[in-house]
Amino acid sequence: MKNCILFTTKHGSTEKASLLLKEKLNAETDIINLKDVKKPDISDYDTVILGASIYMGKIQKQRANLRS
Numbered sequence: 001m002k003n004c005i006l007f008t009t010k011h012g013s014t015e016k017a018s019l020l021l022k023e024k025l026n027a028e029t030d031i032i033n034l035k036d037v038k039k040p041d042i043s044d045y046d047t048v049i050l051g052a053s054i055y056m057g058k059i060q061k062q063r064a065n066l067r068s
């Protein structure tokens, strides 16, 4: 079982939450900042989790071009 957490963050809270979630999951979990990896390859993962913060009622924009 292999997980992936894809996230965007403005001030770091979503990154901290991603790290906390990784600790709680009893499985191999990669964490990817979508600002660093524009085209993440998600084909190897059983579960993909998306994390992003909300500002003024809108989820943070960060386009991802996922390969699977």
Ligand SMILES: Cc1cc2nc3c(=O)[nH]c(=O)nc-3n(C[C@H](O)[C@H](O)[C@H](O)COP(=O)(O)O)c2cc1C
Pocket: 008, 009, 010, 011, 012, 013, 014, 015, 052, 053, 054, 055, 056, 057, 058
């Ligand atoms: C100006 C501003 C607007 C916000 N608007 C919302 C909102 O509409 N809904 C919400 O649930 N949280 C809102 N928040 C809270 C942020 O989503 C929250 O602090 C989040 O953890 C920030 O994550 P980040 O540091 O990964 O960007 C707002 C925060 C700020 C500073």
